[in-house]
Amino acid sequence: MIELKNISKSFGKTQALRNVSLSLSAGKCIGLIGPNACGKTTMIKSILSMVVPDHGTIYFNGKNIHKEVQYKNDIGYMPQIGRYPENMSIKQVINMIRDIRCFDGVEDTALYDAFGLEHFDGKKMRTLSGGTTQKVSATIAFLFNPSVLILDEPTAGLDPLASEILRDKIIKEREKGKLILITSHLLSELDDMLTDIIFMQESEVIFNKTITALFEETNESRVSKAISKLLKNIK
Amino acid sequence: MRGITKFVITDILKNRIILIYTIILCVFSWSIFSLEDNTSKGIMSLLNVILLTVPLVSIIFGNIYMYNSAEFIELLVSQPVKRSAIWSSLFLGLSLALNTSFFIGIGLPVLLFVPSMTGVTVIFSGMLITTIFVSIAMLCAILMRDKARGIGLSIMIWLFLSLIYDGLVLFFMFQYADYPIEKPMAILAAFNPIDLARIQVLLQVDVAVLMGFTGAIFKKMFGTSVGLIVSLMIMLLWIVLPYLLSLRLFNKKDL
C-alpha cells in the first residue's frame, strides 16, 4: 500500500533518513520504534509530504506521491504534538478540515463521542490542555474513515482512560483491514495491537519483522523484552 | 482552497490589530479632511501616511501573521491540500484584509472629499503598496525560520525602500549632477515601488510644475500612457516576484 524506495533526507548536516526502503501493506498494524532522533517522525512526515525527501521516491497505492495531494484523503494523521491555530475552536478546526476534505462517506464520530469532546466544542484551541489537544488530533485522524492511519506517539499525554479508548479503536480499525502505522516509545503499550515491528536506529531501518517472527526468534511474548533481546543479539 | 481563503480572511478580520489599524487610518484621514478645507493639502498629508505607515504596517503585520500561522500551515499540509493553495490563500487573505482596512480607512474618505483622478490615483497606489508589502512580508517569513530575524529583515527592507533608497538616489544625483543622468536616475527611481507610487500621485497633484522644464523627464518617462503601463507592470512585478519566490521556497520547505 505504501512503498518507500531509497529515501534519504538530511537537515543541514544531520542525516535524518539514510537510504530507507520499506513496504507497508494493508491490514497491518505496524509499530515504528527506535530511540529519540532516529528518524521516525521524519519518515512519517515524508509519507505525508510535509518533509520533502532529498532522494528516493514514495509510492502510495502504486502512485508516486511527489506533488500529489489527493492520496492524503486516504490517510488519517495524528501528530506527535498537535499544533492548531490558536484562535479556532475545536468545532471550527473540525469544520475546516471537513471543508477541505470534501468527505462524502459516513463520518466516524466514535472517538469524538467517547472522548466527550462535545463539551469542549466552542473552546479555543489555545485554552486546551495537552491531553485534550491530543484527543482532538485523534478524533480528526479517525473521523473520515481513512484506509491508512498514521499515529505519531498517539498515547503520549493521554490519561489512562483515553489511552484505553484509543487502543480499542486502533484494534477495531486494524480488524477492518486498514494499514496502521504507530510510533511510540512506550513499548509496553503496543503489545496486543501490533502485527509488525519496524525498528530504526541512527536514521536507518535495523529490522522489519512480524510480531510472530519476532517472538519466535527471541522466545519472548512481550514486545519490549523481545526487542531488547534482539538488539543485544545484533550487537 | 476557497474554504481556506475564507478562513484566513475571517481570521484576520477578527484580529484586533487590523481593527485598530483601520480605526487609526479612519481617524487620521477624517480628521485631516474635516480640519483642513484645503483638500489638496490633505492629500499631501495622506501621501506621507501611504508612503510610510501603510508599507510598514503591511510588511510587519504580514510577517508576524505568517509566523503565527505556522501551526495552521502545518495542519493544512498534513491534509489533502496543495501547498500552492495554502500559500495563495494566505496571500489572498492577508492582502484582501489589509486592503479592506486601507480602503475603509483611507479610500472612502478620499473618495468622498477628493472625488477626482488624484483621489483614485492615491487609493490605487496605496492598495498596490499594501499588496506589494504583503508579498515581501511572506518572502521574509519564509527566508527566516526565526521570527525575530524575520521581523528584523522586514523592517530593514521597509527602511531601505522608504528612506535609504531615496537618500542614495539623492546622493547620486548631486554627486553626478554634471553628467546627463536624467534617464538613469528615472530608471533608478522606477525600481522602487514606493517611489513609483509617489511619482504617479505627483503627476496628478503637481501637474502645473511638471508641465515646465523640470517635468520633461517625468512626462516622457512616467506621464504617457506607456509610462503608466510600465509603472503598473513594475508594481505588479513587485507583487508577483516575491510571491513566486516565496512559493518556490515554501514548496520545498520541511515542516
Add this chain to the structure above:
Amino acid sequence: MPVNTQKYFMWLLMVLFIIPLAHSRTLHVGPNKEFKQIRSALLSAQDYDTVFVYHSQYKEGNIVINKKIVMIGIDLPVIDGDKKYEVVSIKSDSVTFRGFQVQNSGFASLNDPGGIKVYDASNIIIEDNVLENNFFGIYIQYGKHCLIRNNRLKAYGLEEQQIGNGIHCWKSDSLQIIGNHIEGHRDGIYFEFVTHSIVWRNISKLNIRYGLHFMFSNNDAYINNMFDENGAGVAVMFTKHVVMYSNTFQNSTGDASYGILLKEISDAEIRGNRFINNTSALFLEGANRILIHKNVFHGNGYSLKIQANCMDNEVYQNNFINNTFDVSTNGSLVLNTFNHNYWDKYEGYDLDKDGLGDIPFHPLSLYSVIIENNPIAMLLFRSFMVTLLERTEKLIPSITPEEFKDNAPVIKPYLL
C-alpha cells in the same frame, strides 16, 4: 429764461442738426440694392455718409475706406479677402465699421495684411464684427482715440511664424480695447509703443504665443480680462506705469509658460488678479517698484519667480493656495518685501489672536532652489526624505536666505 429766448434756442438747435444732415446721404449695398458692390458705393460716398451693407458675400479684393463714413453691416455680410488681399483698410479719421464678417485675408507677406487695418487715423470705431481666419485680425497703426469693441476674432494658426496677432496695435495712443474675444492667433492682443490705453473685459485664449503681449507701452491699464490656455501666457516688457487689475490668468502650462512674464518693468500695480493652474504664475525679471497685492495664486507650479535683479517690489495681502512652490529665486539677494500674505503652507501659530502669525514664514522653498539647478531632483519631490529636508529648512533657513520672509503672515485667507 424767457419763453422767447427758449424758442429761439430750440430753432437754433434744429438748424444745427439739419444742416449737416442735408448734406449727408445713406447708401445701400446688396444684391437687390442700388449698389451691388461695396467698392462702388464707397466711390460715390462722401464724408459723413452712411453705407448700409446687406447680407451677401463680397469678394472685392482690398476695400479701402478713405472717407469719414459710417459702415454698417445688416445681418452680418461677409467680406472675403480670398487669401490674397488685406480685406479692409481704413485710411481716414472718424470711420465707424460695424457688423461685418471679415475673413480670409492674405497671409504672411511683407506688409502684414490684416482683416481690418487702420492706417494713421483717429476716432475710429470698430465694433460687433466677426473676424475669421485672417493673418492679423485688427491692426492699428498710428491710431488715436480708437474704440475696438465686441469683436470676435478667430484664427487657426499652428505655428508662430505663420500667423499674425489678434488685435495688433503699434505706435498708437488712447485706444480702448473692450469686450473682444480672441482665439487662435499668435498673440491675442499685442501692444508696441501704445500709450494711455485701456484693455477691458476681453477674453483671449488658445493663442499660440501670448494672450497679451506688450512692449514699450507706458501708462496703460488692463482690467477684467481673461487669459486662458495661451501658449506662453502674458508677457509685459520694457514698460512703465502699467496697472493690471482683476484679470484672470489661467492654464498657461508648459516649458517657459507664465501667467505673467514681467521683464524690465517698473512702477506697475498688479492687484486683484487670479492666477490659476499656471506653470509659473508670475515671473519677475528686472522688475522694480511693483505692487503685487490682493491677488490669488491657486494651484500653480510656481506662484512667484523673482529673479535676483528685481528690487523694491512689494508683495502683500495675497492668497497663496495649493501651489507646488510659492516662491523661487535664483540668487541670495533679497530686495523685495513680503507682508501680510496668506500662505497655506504656513504652520506657525497665533497666540495673541490678532490674525497674524507670530513667527515669520519663509516662502522660499529649498527644494525649488535645488530643482532650479538640478531639474531631475524633481523625481524625489514629496518623498519622505525631501519633506524632512524642506521642513527643517523652513524652520531654520541655512541654505536659503534668512531675510526672505513674510514677517506677519495672516492666518486665514483673504476673501478675494
